Structure formats: C-alpha cells, structure tokens
Amino acid sequence: MGNKSKKERKNKYLFNTKVLVFVGVFVLNTAFSQEAKMPEILVNKKVIKENYLPDFSFAGYHFGEKETPKQYDHYLNVTDFGAKPNDDIDDSKAFIDAVKKADELEGYVVINIPSGKFNISKIIYINRSKTVLRGVGAGEKGTVLYFQRSLRFVQDPPEHEELMAYLSVFDKKQREPQNGVDNTFSQYSWSGAFIWVAKKGKFYKSYNIPKYNQPITTYAKGLSGKQGDFKIQVDDASKVKVGETYKLCWFNKDGKEGSFLKHLYDNQNIEIGKHHWDNPESPLVTQMVLVTKIDKNTVYIKAPLLHDIKTDWHCAITEWEHIEEVGIENIAFEFPLYPDLPHHLEEGNNAIYLTSLMNGWVKNVRFKNADSGILTDDISNVTIQDVITYGDKLAHYSVSMGEVHNVLVENLYIKNKVRHPLSFNTRSTKCVYTNCTIEQQPILDQHSGANQQNLFDNIKVYIDAPVHETLKYPLFKSGGSKFWHPAHGAFSTMFNIDINFANIPESLNKPILLNGIINGISARLIGFHANHPIKIDYTPNAYIENQNQIPAISSLYNYQLQNRLKKK
Incomplete structure (x- = not known):
C-alpha cells in the first residue's frame, strides 16, 4: 500500500x-x-x-530493572573482515569470521556494522554470551542487511533434525484441496532465521518425539509453594546455587484427569488435547527462575511462582543451558518481495531467531517483506523494543512469542499484513x-x-x-x-x-x-x-x-x- x-x-x-x-x-x-x-x-x-x-x-531485560550496557570491552567491525557495503557481493563470510573472532575474546564484544547495504546468504550464529551485533541505525541512511535468497537455499541446519522428524511423524501438512495444496509444512514456518542466537549444541525445543528426548538434570524436587509467592520448599537444596538460573518444571504424570491439568485450566469443563498427557516425562509447564537466596531447603526466587508447588504435581528445579547478554540493535532487515505462499509453506525469509538466551535485547530494528521478523524459543527476560514491520509481503509472524518466559515486546508497529500479528505460542508464559x-x-x-x-x-x-x-x-x-x-x-x-x-x-x-x-x-x-x-x-x-x-x-x-x- x-x-x-x-x-x-x-x-x-x-x-x-x-x-x-x-x-x-x-x-x-x-x-x-x-x-x-x-x-x-x-x-x-x-x-x-x-x-x-x-x-x-x-518481563524484560533483567526483570525490567536495568538498562542495556553502555560500555564494552572489545569492538570489531565487519569491514575489517572483508565486508563492503553497497557492492552487491555476498558478505556472509565476513560476518561469520567477525563472530568467530569474537569467540576468541573475553568480556563484552560489539560487532559493528557501518551504514550501507550488506548482502547475506548464510545463517549467522551467535553462540557466545556478551555479544552485541550493532548497526548505525534502521533508517534510510542506516545499516541494511539484505537477504537475496531465502533459507530454503541454505543447507538444512542440524538444529532442525527433530523438527523435521516432527513434521513427518505427525503428518504436519497444509491441506487446501480447493487450491490444490497438500504440502508438508516448511521447517522455517515458525523456527530458524538468518541471525540465529543460541547456546552452541543446545537442544532448544522438544517436539515430544521419544527418540529425541534428552535426559533432564534435576537439582531439587519441589515440595510446596504458593502461586504468586517467591519461595519454594524443596527436598534437598544442596545442588542449587544462589545467582544461577534454572528451569522450574511442572509435569503432568497423571493423564487426562490429572489434578495439575485441571488447575491449569481453572477447573473449567473444556476439551483438552492429548499432548497435555501423552509425554509425561517432558514438562508441561516451565518457568525460568533466578535463585536469590537459600535458607536450608527453602529456595527463594526473583519472580513470582506461576503455580502452586505440590508433590503430586511432580515439580522439579532442573538445569537450563543458556547464554546471556546478547543484543541486536540499530539494523534494518530487508528481503526481496517473494510471492505469497499458503500458510505454513513459507520460504524462510526470517530475520532473527532467539533461543536459549537470558537477559538479552533487540532494539531499533525494522523488517521489510519478512516472513517473520523475530522468532523466539527457550528464552527468558529478553526485551524487544522499537520495531517496525512493513512491506507488501503477507508475513507469518511479526515478533512471535514461542516457548518463552518473561519476554517483553514494546513499541512494535505492524504496518503490513501478518497472519499472526501478535501471537503467544505453545508454552509461552x-x-x-x-x-x-x-x-x-x-x-x-x-x-x-x-x-x-x-x-x-x-x-x-x-x-x-x-x-x-x-x-x-x-x-x-x-x-x-x-x-x-x-x-x-x-x-x-x-x-x-x-x-x-x-x-x-x-x-x-x-x-x-x-x-x-x-x-x-x-x-x-x-x-x-x-x-x-x-x-x-x-x-x-x-x-x-x-x-x-x-x-x-x-x-x-x-x-x-x-x-x-x-x-x-
């Protein structure tokens, strides 16, 4: 328009x-x-x-109590690794090399991107804590990352192995007989992007396929606690440490009639889908918790409990592998105008994917003709602010809340048509x-x-x-x-x-x-x-x-x- x-x-x-x-x-x-x-x-x-x-x-970066850092230890520039703006030559290698150099350094590292247009055709992984990808602005004279080809042309990321199995096992297809559509969902419909933040080698999301289920490291079992309170009685707090962040998990091991399931849906007479009970060894609800104090077997946490803690709700304080203090800021992301495709068959014009991240941020960014601007999974206390999505492309998501906790999205302006403009997805809390x-x-x-x-x-x-x-x-x-x-x-x-x-x-x-x-x-x-x-x-x-x-x-x-x- x-x-x-x-x-x-x-x-x-x-x-x-x-x-x-x-x-x-x-x-x-x-x-x-x-x-x-x-x-x-x-x-x-x-x-x-x-x-x-x-x-x-x-919700938000450091529970809404801190601003993002102002001082950093090291500054890199993608142009020092061979990137050149406005030359229409692919700059992926330069960006990847800059990130590799950051991995060798200690402390906070800023990877600067000057003004102009840079072409990207490969996934850029950010796997270390304290890394900032920073442009000079998202306006007309700012920094533009241009993705001339979609993720469909990129080698399948290994992180998507279980997702691909899920699409096959559960016969996930977009079926529109009236339009001649009967196709398996795209692996990039709700997952993956060109800028991908993740702890390296981290299994970031479960799709309830037993073959891929990983053992859960439990540090303490919950005995009691009250919804909205800040303390948990556990069986043994000796393995829990102050200052560490864990996943607090609630399991439904009692089937369709489980009391936790009834509590979750406020004892309403409603039909509940089978994924709530068909994999009882995987947590149904998770909450990332920062431990602030331990007194004998009482564990104090920073944010209020989502639910009561009861022994018959099989609650546990478990390991959460993640990175921290990653930021992306002052950048425009642009894609060619691809034809609109049926729902769930998106090409993979996704800009940013945030996974396994605590206390991070994305700010002052804009997305043109993206399938999805920002996708998220397995993150907590991240702030996403000052975002514009626009263009003539029908998008799937603008900024999506995946399986995440305490994430804040503020000042998001959606100018284009989006199937799910504002969306809370599975297990978001x-x-x-x-x-x-x-x-x-x-x-x-x-x-x-x-x-x-x-x-x-x-x-x-x-x-x-x-x-x-x-x-x-x-x-x-x-x-x-x-x-x-x-x-x-x-x-x-x-x-x-x-x-x-x-x-x-x-x-x-x-x-x-x-x-x-x-x-x-x-x-x-x-x-x-x-x-x-x-x-x-x-x-x-x-x-x-x-x-x-x-x-x-x-x-x-x-x-x-x-x-x-x-x-x-």
Missing part, C-alpha cells in the same frame, strides 16, 4: 471518530460519556481477592506485548499449547473489515493443532485495547461484537474501547471490566512495574 493510501486511510479513521464525537448519537459508547476509570481489579480488595491477576512486571499498533487485519492470537498468564497491553488496532454488515469482528484467535487445545490457560490478560473501525455508517446504533475464541480459559479483559460501541464474547469464565471505557492508566505492565520498583 502506498503512502497516499495510508494517509487517506488514517484520515478516514480521524474523520469517523470526529463525526461520532460531534454527532453524539452513540449513547451506548460510554468511552465518550464517562471519564477514565481505574479498574476494580486493581483497587477493589474484594474483586482482587476473587479474581487472580498475575504480576507481569518481571508471563510474556507481554505493550504499546503496539496493528494497522491491517488485526488479531490477538493465542496459539494454544498450555500458553498462559500472558498480557496484551495498551494495544491499538485498525479494522477495515465491513463490520457494519456483520456487526462482529473476530479480534481473538486461537491457532495451533487440536492436540494442544484449548486456546490458553487461566489468567491470560488483555488491557486497554483501542479499536478503530473504518467506514461505520452514522446511522448504525447497534454495538459491534468482538469474538473468535470459545475456549480461552478464565481470561481477564479490561478496558476495551473503540470509536463505536462494542461488546465482547469470550468464553469460558472470562472476567470483563471497563468495556467501552478507557482505563485511568494506559499500561498495566508499567503500572505494575512502577509499583514494584517503588517498594524496593
């Missing part, structure tokens, strides 16, 4: 809003007739007690999208697979669909396979969602229904408002407050973070 049409489109939103406010015919739209209100779930003690609301403030905008075909996606306690926060969406004809719009979506249903576990939250409808007739005096999910468990939906009256259909057992009402605070994440920091 050209600049002129975008400008005209935005003018339409402004015009419609002004008309609605001026005419005043929509008496149902209380957002125009009432002052902003503080949600009861934040201030009313009775409501707070009866409706658990997670503390999302621990306590992650946050905040201050984000979706310009086209917006969806708030929760991709099933025991994802839970995640937050959509201060989100603005623009809807072009002719909702005046249907009086509804499917803003909520649940992707993923049926064997991972339902859509999400208890207490996933949406706060201050601003909906902007286009082309609403002045005479329309009925509310528009926002729907799309029928199996999202015990969600919290607070402060949905629009330029026309709305109502929400979200089941089962949703807590809905401030409908058609702007909340008195714009961001739940920032509200919780500031309150927590004041108490320190």
Whole structure:
C-alpha cells in the first residue's frame, strides 16, 4: 500500500471518530460519556481477592530493572573482515569470521556494522554470551542487511533434525484441496532465521518425539509453594546455587484427569488435547527462575511462582543451558518481495531467531517483506523494543512469542499484513506485548499449547473489515493443532485495547461484537474501547471490566512495574 493510501486511510479513521464525537448519537459508547476509570481489579480488595491477576512486571531485560550496557570491552567491525557495503557481493563470510573472532575474546564484544547495504546468504550464529551485533541505525541512511535468497537455499541446519522428524511423524501438512495444496509444512514456518542466537549444541525445543528426548538434570524436587509467592520448599537444596538460573518444571504424570491439568485450566469443563498427557516425562509447564537466596531447603526466587508447588504435581528445579547478554540493535532487515505462499509453506525469509538466551535485547530494528521478523524459543527476560514491520509481503509472524518466559515486546508497529500479528505460542508464559499498533487485519492470537498468564497491553488496532454488515469482528484467535487445545490457560490478560473501525455508517446504533475464541480459559479483559460501541464474547469464565471505557492508566505492565520498583 502506498503512502497516499495510508494517509487517506488514517484520515478516514480521524474523520469517523470526529463525526461520532460531534454527532453524539452513540449513547451506548460510554468511552465518550464517562471519564477514565481505574479498574476494580486493581483497587477493589474484594474483586482482587476473587479474581487472580498475575504480576507481569518481571518481563524484560533483567526483570525490567536495568538498562542495556553502555560500555564494552572489545569492538570489531565487519569491514575489517572483508565486508563492503553497497557492492552487491555476498558478505556472509565476513560476518561469520567477525563472530568467530569474537569467540576468541573475553568480556563484552560489539560487532559493528557501518551504514550501507550488506548482502547475506548464510545463517549467522551467535553462540557466545556478551555479544552485541550493532548497526548505525534502521533508517534510510542506516545499516541494511539484505537477504537475496531465502533459507530454503541454505543447507538444512542440524538444529532442525527433530523438527523435521516432527513434521513427518505427525503428518504436519497444509491441506487446501480447493487450491490444490497438500504440502508438508516448511521447517522455517515458525523456527530458524538468518541471525540465529543460541547456546552452541543446545537442544532448544522438544517436539515430544521419544527418540529425541534428552535426559533432564534435576537439582531439587519441589515440595510446596504458593502461586504468586517467591519461595519454594524443596527436598534437598544442596545442588542449587544462589545467582544461577534454572528451569522450574511442572509435569503432568497423571493423564487426562490429572489434578495439575485441571488447575491449569481453572477447573473449567473444556476439551483438552492429548499432548497435555501423552509425554509425561517432558514438562508441561516451565518457568525460568533466578535463585536469590537459600535458607536450608527453602529456595527463594526473583519472580513470582506461576503455580502452586505440590508433590503430586511432580515439580522439579532442573538445569537450563543458556547464554546471556546478547543484543541486536540499530539494523534494518530487508528481503526481496517473494510471492505469497499458503500458510505454513513459507520460504524462510526470517530475520532473527532467539533461543536459549537470558537477559538479552533487540532494539531499533525494522523488517521489510519478512516472513517473520523475530522468532523466539527457550528464552527468558529478553526485551524487544522499537520495531517496525512493513512491506507488501503477507508475513507469518511479526515478533512471535514461542516457548518463552518473561519476554517483553514494546513499541512494535505492524504496518503490513501478518497472519499472526501478535501471537503467544505453545508454552509461552508471563510474556507481554505493550504499546503496539496493528494497522491491517488485526488479531490477538493465542496459539494454544498450555500458553498462559500472558498480557496484551495498551494495544491499538485498525479494522477495515465491513463490520457494519456483520456487526462482529473476530479480534481473538486461537491457532495451533487440536492436540494442544484449548486456546490458553487461566489468567491470560488483555488491557486497554483501542479499536478503530473504518467506514461505520452514522446511522448504525447497534454495538459491534468482538469474538473468535470459545475456549480461552478464565481470561481477564479490561478496558476495551473503540470509536463505536462494542461488546465482547469470550468464553469460558472470562472476567470483563471497563468495556467501552478507557482505563485511568494506559499500561498495566508499567503500572505494575512502577509499583514494584517503588517498594524496593
């Protein structure tokens, strides 16, 4: 879409809003007739007690308490390894050699990329802690990484061996008979990218195939603990160390009727997919935990517990192999305009893949014509901020939350069409999208697979669909396979969602229904408002407050973070 049409489109939103406010015919739209209100779930003690609301403030780099480093030990420049901007010659080897040199050094290393366009055709792995890939900016005169060929032309990465087996064993195919499509999913649909952050040799994600299951190193078994608390009673804390980060795991070893499974879905009468119990030796829920103190067999952790700890829930503190302090910043990523392909058959025009990373960041980046800008798995406390995705390519993901914990995405502006513009995927927990905008075909996606306690926060969406004809719009979506249903576990939250409808007739005096999910468990939906009256259909057992009402605070994440920091 050209600049002129975008400008005209935005003018339409402004015009419609002004008309609605001026005419005043929509008496149902209380957002125009009432002052902003503080949600009861934040201030009313009775409501707070009866409706658990997670503390999302621990998401982000160092739990939101630190800025990224300002000083480093070593500086390298890709041009010293043979890279030349704007010459249309492949620079992959120079980048790879610069990363190899960084591996030989101690301390923080910055790999600088000057302004201009650099051609990349191979995967660039970052496998060491304290490494920063830095350009000079993501604007017109900044640093551009240009990927002239997709990942389909790259040798299959060994890290994808189990994924490839999964696609075969579970017959993962995109089937569209009406379009003549019957093809196995691409290995790059949700995994892999040209810039790949990972601990070397790390097995970063399980697909429940016994042949590939790796032994889990257990340091202590959990005996008791309370959801939202900061301490765990264990059987023996002698192998646990202060200052180390572990995976705290909950296992469902009791089948379809397991009590932990019932707890996860808030005891709602809902159909649960078989992947919740068909591999009992793999954890169903994980939480990365930083140990702050040990007192005999009581282990104290930095962030609150996702769930209670009980002996019959088979909880354990286990090893987590990861790297730390990796950053990617001030870079534009551009791809050729490939034809749009059916869902899950993407070519692999993926820019960044973050795996096995603690306390990292991506900031000030833009993605043009990418299949996926940023994909994530097995990371914790990473901040992704100031991101723009655009172009004429239909993307799969913008910035995706995979199997991750405490990840913060803020200031994400999505200009292009994306199948899953904002998406919490399988086993994602306590992650946050905040201050984000979706310009086209917006969806708030929760991709099933025991994802839970995640937050959509201060989100603005623009809807072009002719909702005046249907009086509804499917803003909520649940992707993923049926064997991972339902859509999400208890207490996933949406706060201050601003909906902007286009082309609403002045005479329309009925509310528009926002729907799309029928199996999202015990969600919290607070402060949905629009330029026309709305109502929400979200089941089962949703807590809905401030409908058609702007909340008195714009961001739940920032509200919780500031309150927590004041108490320190």
